[in-house]
Amino acid sequence: MKEENSSLHRTTLRIIETLELIADNPGRFTLSDISDNLQIPKSTISPILHTLVHKGFLSLGSDQHYRIGFSAYNIGTGFLHQFSFLDEIEKILSDVTNVCMEASHFAVLSGGDVLYLKKVNSPEPIRMVSFVGNKIPAYSTALGKALLLNLTISDIKKLYPDGLVPVTEHTITDFTELKEQLLKARQEGYVYEVEESNQYIRCIAVPIRKAEKIVASISVATPVFRYDDKKEALIKTLLSNAQYKIETLINTLKINYEDLIQ
Structure with missing residues (x-):
């Protein structure tokens, strides 16, 4: 024993x-x-x-x-x-938002889009506007790029046969540039977005894995005027902690993860 x-x-x-x-x-x-x-x-x-x-x-x-x-x-x-899986996710996201005072999100990949399943709003009057149930092209968001990390560029191209259509003037529209971003993100463990899906908003995201497979992602979104090196370091620490908690939850439960989010 x-x-x-x-x-x-x-x-x-x-x-x-x-x-x-x-x-x-x-x-x-x-x-x-x-x-x-x-x-x-x-x-x-x-x-x-x-x-x-x-x-x-x-x-x-x-x-x-x-x-x-x-x-x-x-x-x-x-x-x-x-037990409600998404209620547990919301508690974890709330812990993140309560510390950094910025909006946090939980999402999954739906086709080539990010599908927002949970959001905790920032208490600040100026904040990112997004809604649970919203869909947006994955390549244009930190959340989405985190979900694409394990895919080859060939697989990604199949998701977007019409190419990378811009959402804002800052959206990546070149597959080679996207590939380079994803490679860097794999090495660093964090995915970044600078006004690519929302003007004046920066995001940091991390993937959520179940048995090495990326099944979801979480992010924190910050208006550019509140974003600095200190805030970035804090958000990365909070995301890493939340990532560990959610992955522990998902991998401990011997039930189908997809069933819990329906």
């Missing part, structure tokens, strides 16, 4: 580790296998398994292999009923 904090209740910890092991390996393990994997004596793990089967948290097949039971499913379903 792995070393754990001495303040944790040992038997309870063994029960949880048993459930986690079988959930990750349904139908693969017998009593002996579980004992070996968790390094718990058979005499200790056997009554735990018996009780979990009796209460419906595990099922024991005729092949003597264990699987997760309906009681565990019911508890998981109860969690999903009370």
